[in-house]
Amino acid sequence: MNTPSSEPQLKIYCEDINKTFIQKGHMEVPVIRNISLEVEENEFLVVLGPGQCGKSTLLRIIAGLETPDTGYVALDGFPVTGPGPDRGLVFQGYMLFAWNTVMGNVEMGLKLRGVPKQERRAVAHHYIRLVGLEGFENHYPHQLSGGMKQRVGIARAYANSPKVMLLDEPFGQLDAQTRMFMQHETSRIWEHEKRTVIFVTNNIDEALFLADRIVLMEGKLPGRIKKEYIVNLPRPRDHENPDLLELRALITSETELVL
């Protein structure tokens, strides 16, 4: 879809972001400290870190659902001021509309923007097929398995043709086998329709399987970036690949175990 330019284009730019939450009892909890980040066009960036390290908050700031206390996020050079259809978000808890069918969920973004029914149905159908849910258009979310629900979540974000896809631990609620299968699917879908992706996870194997680049977060609050790793391996990847295993050992050695 996008013509490859000679030099990589900067898509997302985060400049020195800080965020502190005020909890009940006026206790200040610093969640993100001095995070700066650059994401290139069509890059698959994985933010890796354990639970409670501020990575989801970072994603919500990029989505525009939270405002940083200092610093800013820019998309294509323009500062982000709030949520918008140029950034699609896939939620850990699926967050499907239980009262809408698969079709109704996937076409929601287009519907909100006033795209005529025929047209949005065609687009939605394309993405339903892309995520492998053809034939389930008229099913309701409660009739689907966890993996299928998240396929709907991915199709719903994709159908809105965002410039950037933000995925917040999308497979966190799935069993190990489905999770691995969904990683393959994500890789396949992404290669089919390239987008700039920021994918948040706490699973190192998931990160290695999907990422062009991994950003490792500190293991505790406030969230900071600890290190970055380029994963320059051909796709689809093999979890047993020696280069991948070597990188895995390196990342593991630099990840502190915190309870």
Added chain:
Amino acid sequence: MGGSSIANETVGVSSGREGITFYQIITNTYLLYTVSLISFFLVWDRVAAWQVFGDSLARPHIVALKLYDLTQIKFAGTNLGGHIWASTQRVLIGFSLASFFAVPLGLFMALNRYANAIVKPIFDLFKPMPPIAWVSISILWFGVGEFSKIFIISIGTFVPCLLNSYNGIRLIEPELYDVIKVLGGSRKDEVVQVSFPASFPAIFAGLQISLSVAWTCLLAAELMNARDGMGFLIKRGMDTHQPSLVLGGMILIALMAWLSSLLISLMERKLCPWKRSIDNL
């Protein structure tokens, strides 16, 4: 691991294919339903026949005959159908009136914090009051006519209707609104696409509770003072010592309450086809 789980499945399948055993027959749910109901009526009949409560408990077939008789003759001006309709009409009017105002008000309160700040304190004041407490004051205010009965029913049904539609919106997962925001929707889109549909099951739950409250209020109102209706039949049965009439009235009210609740369930199934069918009990 994988091998053992497959083996387990095989065992599970084969045990289901064995012939019907004696154990399966006596644990058949429908058989147990039948046994349960027959035993109930048998115990009722014996307790009545042996006069455990003296002559104050009618045998089941006497109650049935009494109800049949009432369909044939005029009792206090109208036959059985007339009495049923008199009560049903009161419930319908009172219930419709209350839900017509309470449901939108509950939604509005949940969506607008200023409306909430104004209405909630007054509502919280009235909320804990049992609806039947209104019976006497409404007779003082409105006399013993139709209006006071409808008033009592409306007051009683108003509270659960409002409370449930209010909670229906309050308990919506906030992240669902984020979905609309991220997809490019406005605040209006959030209300139309999330708040309203998501609160539907809670609204229906409220209607169900309201309806059962409505029948309770109706009975209270009719027992106090009425010239027709099922509550009147019960009252008259009590005053003239006719246990068959009292029991007949009780059964009729239960039947009508059950039917009206069934109607709401059907409506809900029609309007919320997406709702998980967990309420089949």
